[in-house]
Amino acid sequence: MRTVAATIGISDVALAKHCKKADIPVPTRGYWARKQARKPTIQIALPPRFPGASDRIGEPPRNDYWGADWTEKFKDVTIPPVPIFDEDMSSVEERSRKLVGQVRCGRKFEPAHPLVTKLLAHDEERRKEFAKKRHSLYAPKYDAGTARRRLLIINALFLTAARIGCRPLMNTSKYVEEPGGKRDLWITIGKAHVCFTIEPHQIEERRPGERLCLVFSRERDRSNTDKSWEDREESQLENQLTEILVQMLLSAEA
Structure with a gap:
């Protein structure tokens, strides 16, 4: 956690909070020591993204288009590519029904x-x-x-x-x-x-x-x-x- 957090400029505590909020599993205490000693370890699988949840962690940079020249600023915005989703809606529906019960x-x-x-x-x-x-x-x-x-x-x-x-x-x-x-x-x-x-x-x-x-x-x-x-x-x-x-x-x- 400390190593990864340092690469993105936040503390390991902040990274742990982001992971918890997004339901991202993290290695348990002693995981890396056991792995280094070549003892059996369990890597918890990443669960599917919750319906309606973002696939990005943290707040994205905000673009400010207010002001007298907002139209000129807006012209310079790059049109993003059409998104590709890992899961179609029929799969999300099936998963949602199991989740709701x-x-x-x-x-x-x-x-x-x-x-x-x-x-x-x-x-x-x-x-x-x-x-x-x-x-x-x-x-x-x-x-x-x-x-x-x-x-x-x-x-x-x-x-x-x-x-x-x-x-x-x-x-x-x-x-x-x-x-x-x-x-x-x-x-x-x-x-x-x-x-x-x-x-x-x-x-x-x-x-x-x-x-x-x-x-x-x-x-x-x-x-x-x-x-x-x-x-x-x-x-x-x-x-x-x-x-x-x-x-x-x-x-x-x-």
């Missing part, structure tokens, strides 16, 4: 993702206020109905995403959920940020009630909202979560 949505928040736990804590505060004031303004939000279903789905997606190495994110403010307002959710997959919403929609008058619809797009292409899933007669949204998370991984990779 099965996303199961329970009827209780057991266990609960830490972000969901914060919302449930707010609900507990509302429950105490409701017991005192008996006003609907203070009623708990996640005891029943569509709001509870929605949060259970979020919990299932977040738990699985965290298990496979992704980072879920949502606003857990006590005052974020205004009636009729869309509430964005994110999952960071590799270097990509997939934004999605889960919102109720009214169904036909002859069939009273609401159906949940999940729509997602990548952060830098929020207009691309053609990927959506919703409650169907043959399958509720809860039964489609495995496919949804797989498609999120593929979207991040794309």
Whole structure:
């Protein structure tokens, strides 16, 4: 580690951190001594790159095209060659399905993702206020109905995403959920940020009630909202979560 780090101008500690962050295995303690003594050693195989992750380590140099002469600067930019990828998307999809496994949505928040736990804590505060004031303004939000279903789905997606190495994110403010307002959710997959919403929609008058619809797009292409899933007669949204998370991984990779 010290030898390689010196050749690229960083410390061995910094190099070790980069390797850990990128899931690059490094020789175990005593590896080189055993190798020099001609004793058996094990070289850990480099795992495949995580969907949506970069194939480069560290921050690339930034080009600044701002200023009055930005058009002239831009003319001098060399058009890069068409990239060649080591793995096609069908292979990434197969690997993603094995990685995700099965996303199961329970009827209780057991266990609960830490972000969901914060919302449930707010609900507990509302429950105490409701017991005192008996006003609907203070009623708990996640005891029943569509709001509870929605949060259970979020919990299932977040738990699985965290298990496979992704980072879920949502606003857990006590005052974020205004009636009729869309509430964005994110999952960071590799270097990509997939934004999605889960919102109720009214169904036909002859069939009273609401159906949940999940729509997602990548952060830098929020207009691309053609990927959506919703409650169907043959399958509720809860039964489609495995496919949804797989498609999120593929979207991040794309």
